[in-house]
Amino acid sequence: MTETHADYRLSQLDQLEAESIHIFREVAAEFEKPVLMFSGGKDSIVMMRLAEKAFYPAKIPFPVLQVDTGYDFPEVLACRDNWVNRLGARLIVASVEEAIKDGIVVDDGKTSRNRLQIGTLLNALEEGAFTAAFGGGRRDEEKARAKERVYSHRDEFGQWDPKNQRPELWSLYNGRLHEGEHMRIFPISNWTELDIWHYIGREGIEIPSIYFSHQRRVFERDGMLLSESEHNPVRSGETVEERTVRFRTVGDLTLTGCVESEADTIDKIIDEIAIARVTERGATRGDDRFSEAAMEDRKKEGYF
Amino acid sequence: MSEDLTKAEVAEQTRDMDLLRFATAGSVDDGKSTLIGRLLLDSKSIFEDQLEAVEATSQSKGYDYTDLALLTDGLRSEREQGITIDVAYRYFATPNRKFIIADTPGHVQYTRNMVTGASTADLGLVLVDARQGLTEQSRRHAVLLSLLRVPHLVLAVNKMDLVDFSQEVYEKIHAEFTQFATKLNIPDLEVIPISALAGDNVVNRSENMPWYSGPTLMHHLEHVHVASDRDLMDVRFPVQYVVRPKSDEHHDYRGYGGMVAGGVLKPGDEVIVLPSGMTSKIAGIDLFDREVSEAYPPMSVTVRLEDDVDVSRGDMIARINNAPKPSQDIDAMICWMTNEPLRPRQKLAIKHTTRSARALVKDIQYRLDVNTLHRDQDTKELGLNEIGRVQLRTTVPLLCDSYSKNRTTGSFILIDEASGVTVGAGMIL
Numbered sequence: 051m052t053e054t055h056a057d058y059r060l061s062q063l064d065q066l067e068a069e070s071i072h073i074f075r076e077v078a079a080e081f082e083k084p085v086l087m088f089s090g091g092k093d094s095i096v097m098m099r100l101a102e103k104a105f106y107p108a109k110i111p112f113p114v115l116q117v118d119t120g121y122d123f124p125e126v127l128a129c130r131d132n133w134v135n136r137l138g139a140r141l142i143v144a145s146v147e148e149a150i151k152d153g154i155v156v157d158d159g160k161t162s163r164n165r166l167q168i169g170t171l172l173n174a175l176e177e178g179a180f181t182a183a184f185g186g187g188r189r190d191e192e193k194a195r196a197k198e199r200v201y202s203h204r205d206e207f208g209q210w211d212p213k214n215q216r217p218e219l220w221s222l223y224n225g226r227l228h229e230g231e232h233m234r235i236f237p238i239s240n241w242t243e244l245d246i247w248h249y250i251g252r253e254g255i256e257i258p259s260i261y262f263s264h265q266r267r268v269f270e271r272d273g274m275l276l277s278e279s280e281h282n283p284v285r286s287g288e289t290v291e292e293r294t295v296r297f298r299t300v301g302d303l304t305l306t307g308c309v310e311s312e313a314d315t316i317d318k319i320i321d322e323i324a325i326a327r328v329t330e331r332g333a334t335r336g337d338d339r340f341s342e343a344a345m346e347d348r349k350k351e352g353y354f
Numbered sequence: 355m356s357e358d359l360t361k362a363e364v365a366e367q368t369r370d371m372d373l374l375r376f377a378t379a380g381s382v383d384d385g386k387s388t389l390i391g392r393l394l395l396d397s398k399s400i401f402e403d404q405l406e407a408v409e410a411t412s413q414s415k416g417y418d419y420t421d422l423a424l425l426t427d428g429l430r431s432e433r434e435q436g437i438t439i440d441v442a443y444r445y446f447a448t449p450n451r452k453f454i455i456a457d458t459p460g461h462v463q464y465t466r467n468m469v470t471g472a473s474t475a476d477l478g479l480v481l482v483d484a485r486q487g488l489t490e491q492s493r494r495h496a497v498l499l500s501l502l503r504v505p506h507l508v509l510a511v512n513k514m515d516l517v518d519f520s521q522e523v524y525e526k527i528h529a530e531f532t533q534f535a536t537k538l539n540i541p542d543l544e545v546i547p548i549s550a551l552a553g554d555n556v557v558n559r560s561e562n563m564p565w566y567s568g569p570t571l572m573h574h575l576e577h578v579h580v581a582s583d584r585d586l587m588d589v590r591f592p593v594q595y596v597v598r599p600k601s602d603e604h605h606d607y608r609g610y611g612g613m614v615a616g617g618v619l620k621p622g623d624e625v626i627v628l629p630s631g632m633t634s635k636i637a638g639i640d641l642f643d644r645e646v647s648e649a650y651p652p653m654s655v656t657v658r659l660e661d662d663v664d665v666s667r668g669d670m671i672a673r674i675n676n677a678p679k680p681s682q683d684i685d686a687m688i689c690w691m692t693n694e695p696l697r698p699r700q701k702l703a704i705k706h707t708t709r710s711a712r713a714l715v716k717d718i719q720y721r722l723d724v725n726t727l728h729r730d731q732d733t734k735e736l737g738l739n740e741i742g743r744v745q746l747r748t749t750v751p752l753l754c755d756s757y758s759k760n761r762t763t764g765s766f767i768l769i770d771e772a773s774g775v776t777v778g779a780g781m782i783l
Contacts, residue, residue: 217470219469
């Protein structure tokens with residue numbers, strides 16, 4: 051927990067926490083209808099914790115929105131439910147399956163679930179008339195994100211215009227919107243992967259069990275280790291075997307690879323990340339690999 | 355930091371280390387992106403896949419060396435044009451500190467981006483090309499950093515390898531800059547000769563410049579003392595959010611959430627709530643589920659008062675004998691950030707701490723030439739990227755301090771009411 055110091059120093063983790071709490075409160079005060087986008091991943095769990103702290107002892111004053119790809123890890127959904135129940139928050143689930151059925155997005159068999167999430171998410175935001183959506187994006191994740199504001203403006207089509215962002219000075223955030231527009235809010239913009247892990251360790255909070263080392267039946271595809279699943283048919287030449295693995299990121303299970311790892315505690319995970327030589331997205335996310343500008347393209351369309 | 359330090363050791367200490375935010379200014383020609391790439395690479399903050407992607411791009415473009423600038427130029431249009439057009443944030447850590455770099459473009463048409471990056475910086479890093487010496491651009495960068503009250507400045511004299519590591523060249527630039535800096539408000543200045551491309555004096559001490567006895571850039575960034583830059587004397591607590599659980603368990607709880615902008619708050623302190631002028635005592639300060647004995651910048655806390663006084667968002671809690679002056683007449687330096695010029699009689703929305711109001715432009719007193727410091731008093735307007743002294747009248751009183759005293763209670767933004775876009779940044783005089 052935060053310690054106050056005789057010399058009035060605040061550790062960098064405490065400074066990050068204070069900045070994020072400030073952002074949560076600012077949004078809750080200025081926006082009519084905020085919503086927290088919860089993926090079940092460690093970043094969105096840290097967001098839940100920060101929101102909990104920002105409004106304590108009151109409940110968080112906005113609902114939690116999750117996009118269910120239909121290909122989510124069951125462990126992640128279980129963790130989501132525990133969090134939502136503990137905080138007494140309202141959960142809204144936007145299902146990609148249902149969006150396909152309703153014709154909101156088109157599953158042509160080639161488009162990944164991650165990509166279909168975009169339309170599903172935008173539709174859910176529109177249906178709920180949400181004016182601000184908290185996302186767990188961090189600027190250290192990817193080059194395009196490094197330039198994104200904390201308050202990231204989206205037009206009425208949900209699109210991000212990277213060349214026309216509002217200047218963001220001091221800690222004065224501009225939340226002005228026109229009808230139909232909304233704001234993506236990134237309260238943990240300045241956190242790094244290591245900060246996230248240290249915070250989870252310090253706070254002793256629950257994260258999905260798949261982040262820790264476990265036995266899993268996996269196969270190799272395009273240099274990634276993917277989980278055996280009914281949604282992910284094994285192709286010829288691929289062999290399934292049981293290995294000791296863990297996940298570094300959490301997403302669509304047909305695209306999210308795991309790494310071989312013995313790390314079964316937060317401290318061991320931190321040690322492992324500290325010597326990792328590949329970024330978390332580069333190692334385990336098929337969706338960022340297609341081009342150097344893959345993330346920028348998806349962001350423009352309205353991805354988190 | 356020492357070369358053989360592993361990332362694991364860095365990680366060990368991430369929890370307790372402090373934070374330095376710094377802004378870099380300079381253009382591609384000065385080697386700024388290369389320097390940042392170098393800092394990231396030498397502090398082992400670059401991952402293999404990032405480096406491989408950059409190496410592949412460099413090769414495909416036919417470069418002889420790995421273009422480290424590609425590590426930081428994020429948006430596709432920037433990569434295509436080979437220039438940095440927006441503020442980008444980078445992160446790295448050493449055993450002592452975590453660093454957040456606001457990487458800003460240097461050309462005059464991007465002044466607003468530099469102002470943005472400098473607004474939160476503890477330290478400003480200005481690059482000059484040793485072959486060119488001080489240019490109009492480097493002077494402008496120093497002026498902007500001084501105007502934004504960035505307390506520490508580093509002038510990095512880059513490309514020393516291209517002037518045979520000449521002490522004479524370094525001394526000349528050093529003297530010229532020190533002379534120029536006397537006209538500015540720069541409490542702390544360090545001038546460091548480096549070669550970003552070769553790595554001299556960036557992380558590792560240069561063997562090519564034995565005549566230089568000062569710190570390497572990284573050593574300086576790691577050790578510069580920033581804790582004392584905050585105002586711990588004058589209590590300023592802008593009320594951001596009223597916490598009222600309205601639950602059975604916390605039926606009577608009423609707390610005021612906010613980030614401490616100045617001073618040290620303690621339970622039992624007599625305080626005044628502005629603008630109402632009502633007084634009370636601090637009953638307790640909550641940080642999540644526990645009480646703390648004091649709160650200071652930049653902590654986010656919830657303050658409870660003993661009396662049931664009327665307090666809402668936009669109010670400010672201060673000490674009875676040390677409170678900001680509520681005022682509807684604001685005298686400020688404004689950096690204008692949009693194409694349509696700022697003119698007298700214009701009406702804008704203004705956001706100052708947690709308080710929002712409308713503002714009328716009463717007068718534009720002068721435009722500051724950021725290259726020469728000349729004050730042009732004949733001007734009738736401020737154009738994009740121009741800075742000037744402006745008088746505003748606001749619909750409600752703002753609870754202000756001068757920006758030189760407190761960067762939080764002394765700053766504001768101006769918003770165009772029709773477009774909703776942030777069009778100006780103000781520093782109260």
